[in-house]
Amino acid sequence: xxxxxxxxxxxxxxxxxxxxxxxxxxxxxxxxxxxxxxxxxxxxxxxxxxxxxxxxxxxxxxxxx
Amino acid sequence: xxxxxxxxxxxxxxxxxxxxxxxxxxxxxxxxxxxxxxxxxxxxxxxxxxxxxxxxxxxxxxxxxxxxxxxxxxxxxxxxxxxxxxxxxxxxxxxxxxxxxxxxxxxxxxxxxxxxxxxxxxxxxxxxxxxxxxxxxxxxxxxxxxxxxxxxxxxxxxxxxxxxxxxxxxxxxxxxxxxxxxxxxxxxxxxxxxxxxxxxxxxxxxxxxxxxxxxxxxxxxxxxxxxxxxxxxxxxxxxxxxxxxxxxxxxxxxxxxxxxxxxxxxxxxxxxxxxxxxxxxxxxxxxxxxxxxxxxxxxxxxxxxxxxxxxxxxxxxxxxxxxxxxxxxxxxxxxxxxxxxxxxxxxxxxxxxxxxxxxxxxxxxxxxxxxxxxxxxxxxxxxxxxxxxxxxxxxxxxxxxxxxxxxxxxxxxxxxxxxxxxxxxxxxxxxxxxxxxxxxxxxxxxxxxxxxxxxxxxxxxxxxxxxxxxxxxxxxxxxxxxxxxxxxxxxxxxxxx
Numbered sequence: 001x002x003x004x005x006x007x008x009x010x011x012x013x014x015x016x017x018x019x020x021x022x023x024x025x026x027x028x029x030x031x032x033x034x035x036x037x038x039x040x041x042x043x044x045x046x047x048x049x050x051x052x053x054x055x056x057x058x059x060x061x062x063x064x065x
Numbered sequence: 066x067x068x069x070x071x072x073x074x075x076x077x078x079x080x081x082x083x084x085x086x087x088x089x090x091x092x093x094x095x096x097x098x099x100x101x102x103x104x105x106x107x108x109x110x111x112x113x114x115x116x117x118x119x120x121x122x123x124x125x126x127x128x129x130x131x132x133x134x135x136x137x138x139x140x141x142x143x144x145x146x147x148x149x150x151x152x153x154x155x156x157x158x159x160x161x162x163x164x165x166x167x168x169x170x171x172x173x174x175x176x177x178x179x180x181x182x183x184x185x186x187x188x189x190x191x192x193x194x195x196x197x198x199x200x201x202x203x204x205x206x207x208x209x210x211x212x213x214x215x216x217x218x219x220x221x222x223x224x225x226x227x228x229x230x231x232x233x234x235x236x237x238x239x240x241x242x243x244x245x246x247x248x249x250x251x252x253x254x255x256x257x258x259x260x261x262x263x264x265x266x267x268x269x270x271x272x273x274x275x276x277x278x279x280x281x282x283x284x285x286x287x288x289x290x291x292x293x294x295x296x297x298x299x300x301x302x303x304x305x306x307x308x309x310x311x312x313x314x315x316x317x318x319x320x321x322x323x324x325x326x327x328x329x330x331x332x333x334x335x336x337x338x339x340x341x342x343x344x345x346x347x348x349x350x351x352x353x354x355x356x357x358x359x360x361x362x363x364x365x366x367x368x369x370x371x372x373x374x375x376x377x378x379x380x381x382x383x384x385x386x387x388x389x390x391x392x393x394x395x396x397x398x399x400x401x402x403x404x405x406x407x408x409x410x411x412x413x414x415x416x417x418x419x420x421x422x423x424x425x426x427x428x429x430x431x432x433x434x435x436x437x438x439x440x441x442x443x444x445x446x447x448x449x450x451x452x453x454x455x456x457x458x459x460x461x462x463x464x465x466x467x468x469x470x471x472x473x474x475x476x477x478x479x480x481x482x483x484x485x486x487x488x489x490x491x492x493x494x495x496x497x498x499x500x501x502x503x504x505x506x507x508x509x510x511x512x513x514x515x516x517x518x519x520x521x522x523x524x525x526x527x528x529x530x531x532x533x534x535x536x537x538x539x540x541x542x543x544x545x546x547x548x549x550x551x552x553x554x555x556x557x558x559x560x561x562x
């Protein structure tokens with residue numbers, strides 16, 4: 001596994017444009033994802049069916065392929 | 066040399082009526098009819114050449130002889146759309162098969178168009194329902210109660226490659242690719258196991274596979290399906306019918322599912338896939354991998370080694386890169402093939418590092434993230450009805466109820482091109498001919514199927530145009546002729562048909 005974590009950045013050395021952006025992009029992504037998740041959690045109770053238990057119970061499908 | 070990997074996706078949607086009698090067959094028929102009626106004259110589906118009981122393990126390719134498989138009789142409502150797709154009722158579900166496409170990216174595009182078509186159908190069907198009633202559609206593969214329905218992929222494969230080599234070649238990928246494209250599921254549906262025995266698993270479908278290889282699709286489901294129905298020249302082609310995948314909400318997951326599988330099949334055709342990754346017990350392995358979202362489960366191989374699903378995927382990717390360097394990516398589309406290899410590597414490295422980035426790309430990771438965060442904020446137990454509701458609504462196609470569209474998933478295709486793909490066929494397969502003919506000469510198309518079209522020229526007899534070559538009938542070959550013909554007679558005359 002250690003070997004792989006080393007190999008991965010090396011491969012990217014060839015793709016110069018990606019290397020520099022690698023680390024900041026990750027933390028930006030992380031921040032964006034976190035913010036989106038917070039928004040979703042704030043919203044989720046409105047998005048979820050009001051009677052979740054009933055909704056899940058009544059969801060029965062005929063088998064298909 | 067590998068054949069161009071013409072491919073397509075068939076999705077059976079979950080369907081549910083609220084506020085009126087929940088009859089899934091009637092509701093599915095209503096959806097397809099409501100949508101098809103808007104298009105005016107509707108061609109039927111032509112069952113010529115449908116042989117779902119032909120088995121790829123038979124030494125002889127399937128022959129074109131009479132007789133209709135009983136399975137087909139249950140498909141009452143059936144139509145062909147002007148984007149080249151087939152839209153129908155299968156069993157008790159609405160099903161949409163994308164047109165044949167040339168790349169994984171186009172598979173995503175017409176799959177997304179399919180979702181839009183189903184959503185439009187729901188709006189159009191509304192007027193036929195009692196007031197207050199609604200049809201609810203889910204793009205998932207199980208109801209959480211042991212009933213499953215499929216999302217199948219199809220790939221064009223060279224008939225010259227012995228089927229046994231295809232089976233051995235794909236097995237490691239088919240058991241492990243769920244880590245890059247599984248849709249995630251709360252609970253277990255494995256017969257004999259308590260639902261709560263598995264709080265969360267990677268794949269929607271893993272609990273339903275009972276055989277390694279077989280012909281069935283609705284019972285005793287096999288990892289590799291042997292249905293030998295090429296829908297093309299049977300002496301030259303196979304169509305690998307892949308039934309082990311999940312329906313994906315994430316475009317990147319669909320892209321990786323189809324892209325990685327296309328590459329693997331091209332590698333098999335080029336003799337470039339090593340045979341050192343054969344799982345000893347594939348059926349058990351599918352479930353072992355799915356039931357362990359920590360990705361630590363190890364799988365016993367034929368040679369006695371034990372590897373994780375990530376190990377298997379990394380080994381396959383490494384071979385795929387070597388193949389691409391040596392053979393090129395023409396068979397899967399050069400640009401798209403490159404993007405598949407890059408995204409595949411990125412997803413695997415994110416899963417390996419457990420850095421959370423995969424939540425933008427992979428459904429099961431995105432869904433797990435919502436479940437974990439929700440559980441932590443509200444102290445809700447694993448497997449509770451609220452968790453199951455989140456699982457279900459991740460796949461809900463109602464815009465106001467869908468969680469996947471709120472999960473921060475990256476998109477691959479633009480809204481505008483998806484809107485166009487609702488009515489326009491791909492330009493680079495025979496779906497172009499099918500779709501354009503329906504768009505321009507719909508009145509004269511009596512029936513169509515994957516490899517032929519039947520036209521009524523206003524005088525007997527009807528004329529069948531055979532389309533046994535999936536890469537003929539493209540825009541390059543027929544666009545001018547279609548544009549310049551003002552009647553079907555003229556078109557057929559100019560095509561020399």
